[in-house]
Amino acid sequence: MDRDRPRPARLQPGPPGPDLPQRRGRPGRYDGRHGLRRPRTRRPRLQRDDAAAGRRHPHRHPGGCRSHAGRRRGGDLDRRPRHPHEQGGSTSMSTTDQGTTTPVRVRMAPSPTGSPHVGMIRTALFNWAFARHHGGTFVFRIEDTDKERSTDESLRSILDLMRWLGLDWDEGPEVGGPHAPYFQSERGDKYADALALLRESSRTYDCYCTNEEAAARRKAAGSKVQGYDGFCRELSDEQREAFIAEGRKPIVRFRMPEGSITWHDLVRGEVTFETEFVPDFALCRANGDPLYTLVNPVDDALMEITHVLRGEDLLSSTPRQIALYEALKEVGIAKATPQFGHLPYVMGEGNKKLSKRDPEAHALAYRDQGYLPEGLLNYLALLGWAIAADRDVFTLEEMVEAFEITDVVANPARFDIKKCDAINAAHMRRLSIEDITHRVIPFLKADGVLSDPVNDADAQLLELAMPLVAERINKLSEASALLEFLFVDEDAFEVDPDDAAKVIGEAGIPVIQASYDALAALPTWSTEAIQAALQAALVEGLGLKPRNAFGPVRVAVTGRRISPPLFESLELLGRERSLGRLQRALG
């Protein structure tokens, strides 16, 4: 073949034990222990006999915390009996370490380049939920090796995002941890050490070729495979010296082993790659800068990550990582190869991976548009996972309780903003008035509806008005339009011209006049009295349908055709301001 070396049929035996169900795609339920899986059974967790409730508090200390009080490390790990025949390790390149009971350690490792993406949230959420479900550790690591593209702004955005979402991390930026530092830019010595050890082993070799040379050789050989061809694998001293004499600087390449590499993917089942299709890859640049291919596995190894849950785009780099892990174990850097689970893409319009170009991709925009973190997270969780056959709305706590990585489906999901809205709306309706008021205030301030700080009178008015508004908004940002008329100064009050044209006009003037007369005569200014007076004057008096009767009044007083309930609104506005606005509408 391309490397001119014989290829043994298969290094790996087939599926391990006779009792191990190896259904592709729907693997057995993962029980939190390395290499162990059991056949899926329907929601056995619902019958759990321990008091799981109150054990975890996913919302505590958003933004990361040190306190592990109350968290049971490795909580679920010993719950189920081990099945003697169930072993996940199936190959010489096994991704599992049989017999261990290591507590779960997962990580989120974003690159701080550009604006954080909703796909990133989904990955973070599944990692977080997996960690919390198993009472494990959620590590947050910043992969800022690319100095050109990494920015502080992006880093801040990611941290803000995680804090807003309430996905707290146990180790990482701001909280530190036993494997600090958690910024790759501060871990250069570790990569240099790893590279030096690897270079001393037989697993790597120095390569002097240019890309062009390798590509030309591939082409000349009529190879179907692209990428490096292994030319420098067995260089003679003379060849090496000749290259050096030419002034070439070598890079370090990893020597892919022969045969095939198989792993049991946590979401996809068994995946196999023939290594003839996995070219020897570079670990560093000629100037010595380590590449992602090196730093990512080295950090995972050093941080003792047990499960790597990441995007499907990394699927094809997994055989390289598994092979590298073998070398890292050999040189004493890695203790064990993690298990891998490749999450499906979040797709955008037109069946393409949701790209940064899509406005829907920008994660922080959801916060600014008034989505609830619990709503967004709930929706994102639905992309690839279901808590039950007939349920879509759930809390983070419920997700933690029920989340199984092996329940995640492998097919890519389209991001549907309408459903996202609907799920968010469901969470809005679950909030108490106090809670929703609290959350709406920043939006009201930003929109200039409320002053900052809020004065006492406005605070009081808001407290009275929110019950009317809370049930009719689906996003926090929608409150301003509904409340503005109550807080605006009279001389700044404006009536929407389009709405006025539609319902006031000539036909509306008599209606407003009649309303003014009826309300001006009112001895008490209450919702009930207002309703009775308007009902009598307009519906009975003028013979109007309620819709036509109250429309003009609504626009005159609230400025818009869409408002909180009219009679309550009038009461809150007060007699003087209400009558004044009716007067103004009359011209």
Next chain:
RNA sequence: GCCCCCAUCGUCUAGCGGCCCAGGACACCGCCCUUUCACGGCGGGUACGCCGGUUCGAAUCCGGUUGGGGGUGCCA
């Protein structure tokens, strides 16, 4: 090109060989409720890509095919 992944309503999913002429949610279409809006209620249409095989029985297992996606870097 080559390699890998994926395949149930428009969308997200349930389904783990008989409970399925396929369930839920969003969207859509009617109707009801209603002072606008937002809720809420009732009803409706719409899906197992295709071809083989295994089986008494297949959406479910196997093979193929087609279609989609991803990868194929001294990017991450």
